[in-house]
Amino acid sequence: MLELLKTRRSIRKYTNRKVEKEKIEEILKGVLTAPTASNGRPWEFIVVEDEEKLRxxxxxxxxxxxxxxxxPLAIVVAAGGELRDIWVEDSAISAIIIQLTAHSLGLGTCWIHVRNRMHNESTSTEDYVKDILDVPxxxxxxxxxxxxxxxxxxxxxxINSLFKDRVHYEKY
Ligand SMILES: Cc1cc2nc3c(=O)[nH]c(=O)nc-3n(C[C@H](O)[C@H](O)[C@H](O)COP(=O)(O)O)c2cc1C
Incomplete structure (x- = not known):
């Protein structure tokens, strides 16, 4: 785990190679173990491989x-059911679990933020994504x-410089 944490970076360029079904399954198995508040598991994950949809x-x-x-692949991190405010934290934790599990399988990932972002002046990124993927x-x-x-x-x-700047002991 420490090695994975040290070597993970946001990767925004990918080869043409498809991600094998087995690896997608492993990523999903990994994320479905993620902790959630009160074990509420509000997540909904949408796996997208279709080129036109990705475009x-x-x-x-x-x-x-x-x-x-x-x-070649995207996993949309969503939350449904009787949503509490903490769906944001639950979703964010699941997103990083996806990233780390994928990294452990030799894959690169990058987070694209959707919540509270705009597609254009009148449409939110969320509504734009929901429309493409038929999200209720x-x-x-x-x-x-x-x-x-x-x-x-x-x-x-x-991390050595971050240690000096960002870690406080006993008081700020
Ligand atoms: C909450 C969050 C939102 C992010 N949103 C985007 C995004 O919309 N587009 C993007 O290219 N990268 C996004 N990133 C990736 C960050 O830019 C990246 O993690 C940061 O620059 C540090 O680089 P590293 O991941 O290589 O350590 C996001 C990361 C986080 C944690």
Missing amino acids: KLSNCRINGSQFLEGA EGVKIECIIAIGYPDEKKPPHD
Whole structure:
């Protein structure tokens, strides 16, 4: 786990290689073990491999989402049922579990944020995504995780400097 945490980076360029069904299953098995508040499990995950849908989803934001067009796979992280405010935390935790599980399988990922973002001046990113994927009313969307075999390399972050700046002992 420590090695995975150290080496994970946001990957926005992917090779043409499809993600094997077995790997998609492993990612889903991983995320379905994620902790949720009161074990509420509000999540709904939408697995998207269709090229046309990925292309449309890549335009969900004015910027920050276009690279999805080059990804072979996306998992849309949503939440439904009797939603409590904590669906946001539950969804965010599941998203990072998807990212880390995918990384453990040799895949690169990047979060594309959806909640409270706009597709254009009049349409929210959420409504735009919901329309493409036939998501029912009442279901909320947190983000889209783009997934694929990495076609870029990024060095790990320098955690030593972060230690100095961001970790406090006993008091702030
Ligand atoms: C809550 C959240 C929202 C993010 N939204 C986007 C996004 O919409 N588009 C994007 O390209 N990257 C997005 N990212 C990825 C961040 O830009 C990235 O994690 C950050 O720059 C640190 O780089 P690293 O992931 O390689 O460590 C998001 C990450 C998080 C955690």
